[in-house]
Amino acid sequence: MPSAYGNMTAGELDEAIASLESEAAELKARGLSLDMARGKPSPEQVALSLPILDVLTSSADLVDEGIDASNYGCPDGLPSARALGANLLGVDPSQVIAAGSSSLELMYSLVSKAFSTGVRGDAPWSEQGPVRFLCPAPGYDRHFAITQHFGIENVPVRMRGDGPDMDEVERLVEGDPSVKGIWCVPKYQNPTGVTFSDEVVRRFVSMRPAARDFRIFWDNAYCVHDLVEPGETVMNVFDALALADVTDRVYEFASTSKVTLPGSGLAWLAASPSDIADVKATLSLERVCPNKIVQLAHVRYLKDVAGITEHMAEQAKVLRPRFDLVERKLSEGLGGLGVATWTHPKGGYFVSFDGPAGSAKAIVALAAQLGVKLTPAGATWPGGVDPDDTNIRIAPTYPSLEDLSAALDVFVVCVRLVSARLARDARG
Ligand SMILES: Cc1ncc(COP(=O)(O)O)c(C=O)c1O
Structure with a gap:
């Protein structure tokens, strides 16, 4: 369907472009310096977690279930910290x-371990010829950067409304032994906000990979990050594996980075008992033990899954107005023009925006000229190459509501102007 700009006469379109150009010039003259690129918690969210710093003092009891958190020992983490992660992910500690x-x-x-020493006794990936990894896209650029760093070929697979395109995933995983893994964010995916459906989870666990050392990197980064009640739920992948009678398939990850203090919290890995033993052997070479003091402070502060849920409900109160503002500004500024679509996530940290084909780079560049920094166009695709140049990740969490509002006004003008110019170019 043609956009509102496509439906205009040539004269009307020229007039619309001239009016948008003068709006852009006015915005530029304001000398704004705003940032809508960072997937970071806002200072108000971080402040909610600062009492963690008061939990442990020099007179506190630092022994947890018989383990002295202030000394070496417990390479797999404090038992209570492992139990907290296990309860969160629904697996055995x-x-x-x-x-x-x-x-x-x-x-x-x-x-790195798979690449240099292999998975469970199989040859290292580095010695198996070309190795490939599937990258649901739009997706998380830091995932793609890890595999790219090792010279692994990142293969994009389209994200759909219920998860990655599973026909394509199955075709590649079952047909090609060089496919060793896939990056997945099963709940409130970065950046689409999509939660994988039960059907998608079932298909993931019942695939028959051509490579024995194939693993799903199941990054449950947003497992407790609901913006609304009730939030969405993703099927427990280890329960699904058990039902399918499959064991060594998934490495699941989670952390408290966006629960408490980013970079100063807990990170968890869950996997089959044999995979955990395999990974432990390497981790135990990397360090004697993890930071158990931070683990202890977290466990004493958060207590249990109910404590985390309560804490995240407070965070949602901070975040919801930001996401509501994005929805309102985009609907008011772009609704009905037929130039863009965007997601309406029930959780997570991002809104995924798609403009007309060939627009994303131009929108991001124009916004930068007007003083608004956005996530680079293409960042949501492996290698930074968005085949249609449509996708932009909007990160509304960090700026204040006032800054976010100003940044979204600029964004809307940029989208309109770039879309109108593209409509004019399309007429030749
Ligand atoms: C999907 C996803 N995984 C992982 C991370 C980073 O997690 P951590 O701080 O635990 O390394 C992020 C941060 O934005 C993310 O979006």
């Missing part, structure tokens, strides 16, 4: 390692 403060670091370690 024996299947969980609590390590470090970054789930991304764990993901990197596992790819």
Whole structure:
């Protein structure tokens, strides 16, 4: 269907472009410096977690279930920290390692390990010829950067409304032994906000990979990040595996980065008992033990899954107005023009925006000229190459409501102007 700009006469379109250009010039003259690129919690969210710093003092009891958190020991993490992660992910604590403060670091370690020493005794990926990894796109650029770093070929697979295109995933995973893994964010995916359907989870666990050392990197980064009540739920992938009678298939990750203090919290890995043993052997070479003091403070502060849920409900109160503002500004500014679509997530950190084909780079560049920094166009695709140049990740969490409102006004003008110019170019 042609857009509102496509339906205009040549004269009307020229007039619309001239009017948008003068709006853009006015915005530029304001000398704004706003940032809508960062998927970071806002200072108000972080403030909610600062009492963690008061939990442990020099006189606190630092022994947890018989383990002295202030000394070496417990390479798999404090038992209570492992139990918290296990309850959160719905698995047995024996299947969980609590390590470090970054789930991304764990993901990197596992790819690095597979690449240099192999998975469960199979040859290292580096010695198996060309190796490929599937990248649901739009997706998370830092995932794609890890596999790209090791020279692994990132293969894009389209994200759909219920998860990755599973016909394509099955075709590639079952037909090609060089496909060793896939990046997945099963709940409130970054950036689409899509939660994988039960059918998609079932298809993931019942695939028959051509490679024995194929693993799904199931990054459950947004497992407790609901914006509304009730939020969405994703099927427990380990329950699904058990039902399908499959064991060694999934590495699941989660962290408290966007629950408490980013970079100063807990990160968890869950996997089958044999995979956990395999991973432990490597992790135990990397360090003697994780930061158990941070683990202890978190467990004492958050207590249990109910405590996390309560804490996240407070965070949602901070975030919801930001997401509502994005929805309102985009609907008011772009609704009915037929130039763009965007997601309406019930959780997570992003809104995924699609403009006309060939528009995203131009919109991001124009917004930068007008003083608004956006996530680089293409970042949501492996190699930075969005085949249609449509997708832009909007990150509304960090700016204040006032800054976000000003940034969205600029964004809307940029989308309108670029779309109108494209409609004019299309007429030749
Ligand atoms: C999908 C996803 N995974 C992982 C991370 C980073 O997690 P961590 O801080 O635990 O490394 C992010 C941060 O934006 C993310 O969006």
